Amino acid sequence: MASRTVFLDHLSATPVDPRVFDAMKPYFTEVFGNPSSLHRYGLQVRDALSKAREQFAFLINAESPEEILFTSGGTEANNLAIKGIAYANQRKGNHIIIAETEHPSILESIAFLEKQGFTHSKVRVDKLGILNPDDVRNAITDKTILIAVHHVNHDIGSIQPIAEIGKIANEKGIAFFSDATASAGWVPIDVRAMGVNALSFAPHRFYGPKGVGVLYRNRKARLVSIIHGGVQENGRRAGTENVPAIVGGGLAAELARKEMPQRIEHVQKLQKRLMDGLSTKVPYLKINGPPCGPHRSPSNVSLATEFIEGEGQLLLLDHHGVCVASGGSCVSKSLKVSHVLSAIGLDHALAQGSIIMTLGKDNTESDMDYVVETMAKIVEKLRTMSPMWDEFQQGKIDSTIAPRGIGKSFTEHAAAVSGHREERSTTR
Amino acid sequence: MASRTVFLDHLSATPVDPRVFDAMKPYFTEVFGNPSSLHRYGLQVRDALSKAREQFAFLINAESPEEILFTSGGTEANNLAIKGIAYANQRKGNHIIIAETEHPSILESIAFLEKQGFTHSKVRVDKLGILNPDDVRNAITDKTILIAVHHVNHDIGSIQPIAEIGKIANEKGIAFFSDATASAGWVPIDVRAMGVNALSFAPHRFYGPKGVGVLYRNRKARLVSIIHGGVQENGRRAGTENVPAIVGGGLAAELARKEMPQRIEHVQKLQKRLMDGLSTKVPYLKINGPPCGPHRSPSNVSLATEFIEGEGQLLLLDHHGVCVASGGSCVSKSLKVSHVLSAIGLDHALAQGSIIMTLGKDNTESDMDYVVETMAKIVEKLRTMSPMWDEFQQGKIDSTIAPRGIGKSFTEHAAAVSGHREERSTTR
Amino acid sequence: MSDTKEYTLYNDKVMDHFMNPRNMGDIQDADGVGEVGAAACGDIMKISLKIQDGKIQDARFKTFGCGSAIASSSMATELIKGRTIEDALKFSNQEVVDALGGLPPVKIHCSVLAEEALKAALEDYVKKHPEAVEHAETAATK
Amino acid sequence: MSDTKEYTLYNDKVMDHFMNPRNMGDIQDADGVGEVGAAACGDIMKISLKIQDGKIQDARFKTFGCGSAIASSSMATELIKGRTIEDALKFSNQEVVDALGGLPPVKIHCSVLAEEALKAALEDYVKKHPEAVEHAETAATK
């Protein structure tokens, strides 16, 4: 195993901050009550939940802690927002507008609703993964009941023009929801300035524990519940609350808010160093999404290396102690190339070579240099093993990143050899 | 505050076992990966989840760890079972059979499904809260797709004849689900002997952490998911897994299984002492549900005291350090008397004086004596404050527990004075 | 539990009136007695009054109900003592809520029940002493 | 991470063949070359063979694909060396899976691709040397 470990997958997981863990500790063995209980143990943890609500409200500048609702994670918060708002407005209409690059938890919730008679429009994004608010405006029909656009994209870090979309939504009186799971803790969020009626996130993306998600929603976002039972969360989300995780998540939110300027400054510096290093040291490598700056999450580095595939890179990086995600992101078991990379028009073959790195507060500059060095080495190794690299050298196929004008495209080539296979299988 | 604390609300919450907490610890700050990640951090926690699946399977004698599915708690597991099985069998029929004394998470899931075109039959229970399997058989129609009967009742501890219902369900080829949230860890469970296709429970009822629930389901229980997104849990439950809670819950299950004989023996002894003590020392007090023995969970003591109301008892008990639940159980914010107590035909006024005590492994015999003593004291205090006690003494109203044949019933009296109020409000 | 804070369902004032109710009991030869119940929650409250010279000399309660119902009746009897019938007829549950430093939203109805028990007791008195109200009404229209 | 166990996506055998692939490369004057792709996942595999006296003398691969695709082609070329054309035509992906000590269910298709690349290379050889198969067929029907 490698002597050095560089964890670059902070969108998948972050270690719980020791201060956060300390705050959680008593809630397992000592302060173990159920918030629904009327005796001292129950009342004591009710106080703890109230405090966490305030801390979460503080992170996103919500007007009141009562606008904070606890779920089990980002996915459930997204399901609750999409389905809950859709069901609550069923009488007004059945049309939902989303960006085409939403997270699967949004896309699959929408797919479920389609079976129940709802319809939707997907707004396209540009080459940088950013949508045009005018396209949202144009997609609105008199049946539109919900607009859902994520704040930061989970794959390529693009920041959406939320405040502008918020203006449009508010003007038209349509509920506006934003999935901020990939941004909360790393990009400032002000729900009032953004004009959202609902917004989701999960503290395990910013040094809080797993097992808790947050759905902010103000009075304008009517919501029916999707997990039924007791009257927890004012009847909006049944089930015993995950008290220790909520307490820890609350503190993580408070710390994230307080330390945000330093965290952003730090990861943005690393991001630039990493992007520059990779672009310089690894030939035929492309950075996906917007350049460092106001349109990109400071913690995301998404790249595509030509002529080789992503999983091999991930495995070799891991062997060298560098932990990253491949194009499939959270959905590692699916064979499909990320729909986000397709949406920004990335060549299919290039998308297969995609790697997502997400930076954290404990990464260092020397980590970045090590990653660049390692990446250069393993890309070279994988290319010597790749038939495509050969054929590129021989001029049979061309590069999409730096076209030379000779040879067919990788995609054409792949189609040709895959065609061969399909012939075979039909004659079997 | 009281010098002594006796926690008697173990169905609402249990402290995490120190061994369980130790096992969880590394998963917050060190072994913090996301099971979906392909690198070492992800793979390491996948191993941990597999182990927990085995431990949960062991507790309920499941055939394979793959039959274990993780959710965020008992409520979500119940929602997933009810809605998931209903949706998956929508083409076959739309009729669901449940016991009338299910937990709100079942009842409200059913209420939700009714809006989507499903129908249901509620099977009645007898005075001890136990249903007759023949009534289940008689409720079956050719549209029946699911039978759901809880294992142990959350309010009064009645154990249902699950194996017999299982035989009927299997014979008819209907999916059979049992909510074992109130029994797991306290009553032996063998899913194969019980003939269930799905069964839910939550480790925070037996010294595991909050934030995780378990749904066992075998091949015969087709299930669609209710929280959509990534492909976690083989596509049955999307969202990042709550790894530390799953790890802790797994160990809690293993310990519960291994220590079950001792735990049962211990609480059953306390249960008898408490029931006997209360029946002897507190006049006009009734134990709800079956007597100590094979038809009652060894950890449940449900009682109703006449002429006084439950919350006051709970508050005074709490003042004396005794933590209990009142009739509303998990649903403390609702004003309604438990539907379980109505179902067993308990007089409405009596149901208002209801208290639920659930025993745990750390309670002692001397705790029981203290509780009996305290209970006798506070019941007396509250009765001196109650107009009903007065009127009973004067022979104006009668007791339901030990009728003397003089005076009208409390309920008649209450209706009369409430009538007075209704008159007033209409003339306002 | 490690911390020393006392966690209670209601605020200190309510807890105090629940734990140490004022004016609990019956008045033997009461001038007015009201007993009312709340159909929704099943609480029952009985207030008895001693009235002299158009003024409430004494008030006692007995309550079958939750903590806030007991506290509300305790507080209502405290507040009403010494008032004239005229003033007492204007008594509102909000006075109880305020004097108790607030009640949880789902418990406001307890204070309403206290108001109703009190008014029922006054009505009972008035039925037996119609002259009292005429007197009060004249006073009011003066 | 505190424990010392090495956590890897695939078993040790697969990891070994991925990290240290056998027979990686091209055969300059190959007798048969097959290049196939999997439309679903986008992997591409190329196998070249050196054949003499009806026997596979050498086999090399190049693969664009995931870890298990690389390991599968490495293992397939190892297994096939020394076999007769006749035997090689009966080669099945299951041999690769078994020799690798198993593959995750979603990765079985990688071994199928290896089988297909090998068969494509054999077909290429047969196209250029039709007599080889006739010979093989006669041998088979003997």
Ligand SMILES: Cc1ncc(COP(=O)(O)O)c(C=O)c1O
């Ligand atoms: C029988 C039963 N089912 C379900 C639940 C809900 O479980 P959870 O609080 O874990 O959501 C409870 C809670 O006490 C219960 O007793």
Ligand SMILES: Cc1ncc(COP(=O)(O)O)c(C=O)c1O
């Ligand atoms: C943008 C976005 N939304 C939702 C989710 C799902 O969150 P969770 O894993 O907490 O369920 C993720 C996960 O990475 C995400 O990136």
